[in-house]
Amino acid sequence: MATSFTNFSYERFMRNMGQKLEPSVRYHLSKVYACLTATCAAATVGSLIHLKGIWEAGMLSGLIALGLVLGLIFNPDNGKNFNMRLGLLLGFGAFTGHALGLLLEQVIYVNPAIVVTALVGTTTIFTSLSAAAVLAKRGSYLFLGGILLSVLNAMALISLGNLLFRSYFVHELNLYVGLAVMSGFVLFDTQMIMEKHRLGSNDCIAHSWDLFYDVIGIFRRLLKH
Template sequence: MNIFDRKINFDALLKFSHITPSTQQHLKKVYASFALCMFVAAAGSYVHVVTHFIQAGLLSALGSLILMIWLMATPHSHETEQKRLGLLAGFAFLTGVGLGPALEFCIAVNPSILPTAFMGTAMIFTCFTLSALYARRRSYLFLGGILMSALSLLLLSSVGNVFFGSIWLFQANLYVGLVVMCGFVLFDTQLIIEKAENGDQDYIWHCIDLFLDFVTLFRKLMMILAMNEKDKKKEKK
């Protein structure tokens, strides 16, 4: 038999029999909202790069925090859906604006870093998302405690490095943080499935979890590539 004559059954590949149809519909809404967030965040980043607003990082962080709290305080219902989608879009826009300083730094080092980092992040996010979707239900939920502990240690080391100023500790934070965020993609995806299976249909709030995972992954990978590019330039000199 010629193996090249075999046809790939894409319907079978995309069939998640262990996930109920209602949860699959919920996931479609989550990822549709995620796509909206990505588009709006890209617009926010473009606005910052074009305008070069110096205080954008601080103001956008404050604004995104306010919008997140507002969104959290707004109950999920059919009547508030449009309002919450607007808050989600505003949060994504300000998050994109907050990425502006890091984007400008990478553009100054080498503009090709941005598309490379984005494609790399998209591939990592997609692979770990599919791993979570195809894996047995709840198989990655045990990672929650480990990931939160690792995140706490990374936060403490980042605060401590403000006083030490160690470039090695900064780079270690980037690499370890990248691995931790990959774990969060697995954990958050399966947690969203479990919440949906138990009746939590708040796809807008679930979208924020995945969106923040993607943005953090992108930021860390972008900074790793920028640091490596700077090191290469120093070696050539």
């Protein structure tokens, strides 16, 4: 019964996606999600390197990740540098995961089950919202961009102020609002990627980086809850 329901839901989803999206957009999204999956795998390897004690994470990990992002920014897609930019993206994923190993180590010390819960939660949230964005009316979530950026700026100011006041309530509020904002960015970024492609952008590396940032943001906040 459950298998039949799953097959029915998957078939219906694929049929709806085929009706709503042009073949070129579907193909571009498949490349974006393939790059995203590879980047998440690289992040997993990076985290394991820290957790296994092979190379402990520190400030250097964050600096290298920043350098790799700058490499992506200053080497835009020209149709001939895909492999180089993919390497930069995977490297960024690996060092982001390596830096995240510090938080994972603390969480595992408290309760390893939290990591599993955060992984399942992140996968569920991202998959559900991505599907919603793909199947929704064209451009219906693009209005979220300005709102989400404004909320992020407000959260940054509140966090700076909370360094002085050390309010537990503000800290918790920041986590929940941050989770909602990163979830909103999944909707926004997914539809923005489709619109950018329709306007001629085939940069699946940059587009997958946008979604990877959302995934890491959701995962990090679920770990801290």
